[in-house]
Amino acid sequence: MSISEKSASTQKIQAGLKRRYAKEKRFRLYGIISLIISFAFLLVLLTTIVSKGLPAFQQTYIKIDVTLDQADLGVDKNASEDELFSAPYSKTVKNSLKAMFPDAHGRKQKRALKNLVSKSAAYELRDKVIQDPSILGTTQTFWFLAKDDVDVFMKGGIDRKLPESERRIKDYQLAWIDQLIKEDRLEKRFNTVLFTAGDSREPEQAGMKGAIIGSLLTMLVTILLSFPIAVATAAYLEEFAPQNNRWVDLIEININNLAAVPSIVFGLLGLAVYINIFGIPRSTPLVGGLVLTLMTLPTIIIASRAAIKSVPPSIKEAAIGLGASPVQVLFQHTLPLAMPGILTGTIIGMAQALGETAPLLMIGMVAFVSDIPGGIFDPSTVMPVQIYLWSDSPERAFTERTSAAIMILLGFLVLMNLIAITLRKRFEKKW
Amino acid sequence: MSNSSIEKNMANAEKPETRDEFNVEIDGTVGSPFVDNPKMSSRNCDVFYADKQAIFNVNLDIAKHEIIAMIGPSGCGKSTYLRVLNRMNDTIPICRVTGEHTLDGEDIYAKNQDPVLLRARVGMVFQKPNPFPKSIYDNVAYGARLHGLAANRSELDDLVEASLIKAGLFKEVKDDLLKPGTGLSGGQQQRLCIARAIAVDPEVILMDEPTSALDPIATALIEELMDELKANYTIAIVTHSMQQAARVSQRTAYFHMGHLVEVNDTKTVFTNPEHKLTENYITGRFG
Secondary structure, eight states: OOGGGSOHHHHHHHHHHHHHHHHHHHHHHHHHHHHHHHHHHHHHHHHHHHHHHGGGGEEEEEEEEEEOOHHHHTOOTTOOHHHHHTSOHHHHHHHHHHHHOTTOOHHHHHHHHHTTBOTHHHHHHHHHHHHOGGGTTSEEEEEEEBOHHHHHHHTTOSOTTSOGGGOSSOHHHHHHHHHHHHTTOEEEEEOTHHHHOOOOSSGGGOOSHHHHHHHHHHHHHHHHHHHHHHHHHHHIIIIISOTTOHHHHHHHHHHHHHTTSOHHHHHHHHIIIIIIISOOOTTOHHHHHHHHHHHHHHHHHHHHHHHHHTSOHHHHHHHHHTTOOHHHHIIIIIHHHHHHHHHHHHHHHHHHHHTOOHHHHHTTTTSOOOSOOOSTTSOOOOHHHHHHHHHTOOOHHHHHHHHHHHHHHHHHHHHHHHHHHHHHHHHHTTO | OOHHHHHHHHHHHHSOOOOGGGOOOOOSOEEOOOOSSOSEEEEEEEEEETTEEEEEEEEEEEOTTOEEEEEOSTTSSHHHHHHHTTTGGGGSTTEEEEEEEEETTEETTSTTOOHHHHHHHEEEEOSSOOOOSSBHHHHHHHHHHHHTOOSSHHHHHHHHHHHHHHTTOHHHHTTOTTSBGGGSOHHHHHHHHHHHHHHTOOSEEEEESTTTTSOHHHHHHHHHHHHHHTTTOEEEEEOSOHHHHHHHOSEEEEEETTEEEEEEEHHHHHHSOSSHHHHHHHTTSOO
């Protein structure tokens, strides 16, 4: 068939085809480019965080021979636990270090010598003695946490080629460290402190456990409150509320608007209402959870409503036609079928809440809390606030810990998403 | 393709449709809408969707153990009327039903009438097969469990089996009772829905175009089934297929634009309709 035989519209269509395909190709190209750009950003972000944070998962320990001199400590094997508790162990640690490096002279060097090991060494020693007082008067070998400067140096954070005046570790300290390395007294181990300790002003003693527990408790309060309230609200608005009712419309508009309210406003609200009016203790997971509930509610409600709306009406009609009451239809058909969507919304809301910082600053969760919270009434902090606090600290070792904390937070987010996907799969498996 | 054929098609499309058949006065219902000792009956039935009236003054009796077919063009109100009979319209907030409706002489819209009980007595099968996303067994057992009809597991097993046998599905699914009901073919799904409806042991079964989504073989199976069910149940069926109405029903009601135009023996309606509109519809002039 030659072109002249083709109808006018066929010719027109053919003329335009090339342009249409070119447009399609261009559009696909734009999509790929934006995908590459976003991946690049993600990659840059992750590599910076991981490369900065990975060293924090290791910690340097120092092996020291400690002579537990009873005269120095002022206690003997028959001393009471109270006496053992309050003995000056830091002096013992200092003397032990002096014995290892007798060349240290002058106040400055002596202080620097003491600062080779963490302050926690004295407490560790105390615990060891209380546990077994018979070691008093003997010489024992212990591994203690190294001070953050030593730790940073061991991880290559301090360049020994710099002139001494520009370096945090002086030449005499370098000599000590070199001697320790030679005697195999320095060792890098997995940093368990990061997961087993609360916050501390000393980087080598600072851990995330308090923040992790605080986050978990806060999330627990949030999900226990927001999930049932949000699902009940969504179910009522979708299935029971009178349609075209002015009040219902008003509530709907308000819920949609609440989702767009800046989170710090919820923090102010929590401060004014929960803390000042109801007198709920500050900085606690309870009040944090209550504030985050306010913030998560609209997200879960909107997602749940969409999920409930998408349940096929034919299923509901079938149940009604068999004589099911509206509540039975809701619990036996609508909610189970909407559950995957509801769960997705819940996890999105919870992930948002897990990473939320601003409203929690308002209700005092930014306080320095070194204790690990034992319940929802204990003052605590949460992971993102912990990151914020550490990023604000000047010590070099906190920089890597900040990145490590971000990695832990991201890990928890991934974990939550995995749970969400598993739950979704399980509910969807019911065909 | 040549230009001329396109032009021809366009000329056809532009031809104005003559709708004179449409403009016939409707004045009450002709034929015999009333029977002695009816199973269900409606008097002065009006249905409104918000301000729009969908059904105008329908008066109709449904006799015991008959199959009554409701036919008419789309939007004529036949499905709406069917849903009046088990109060399915209650679920639509803007829908308002007036008039008197009885089941065995009992007012089904009375204040003390429980719609849950009514729907157990007046079952429904829908246009699109809508099995629950559960196993075949659970689908059939759903109504019985809901109303506590079976005292124990073995009674429930018997009930499920009996219902599936009555719906003519048991042979096909007896080994797959725990498989999902949604995995069946369209025709099997619809028979599953019928089994589900009769498991509650209703007195009346309303069928809203039960075969419109099915192929002819599945349709034939369901029509056979309806004929058997007639012995125990009263059936009202809405259908778009006049052949189906002619095949399965004893009486036929013709609806037009919300009015019940004619009710007569099926044979009369299809061979010698009383009303001009009915004649126009069954001879295929519109609809």
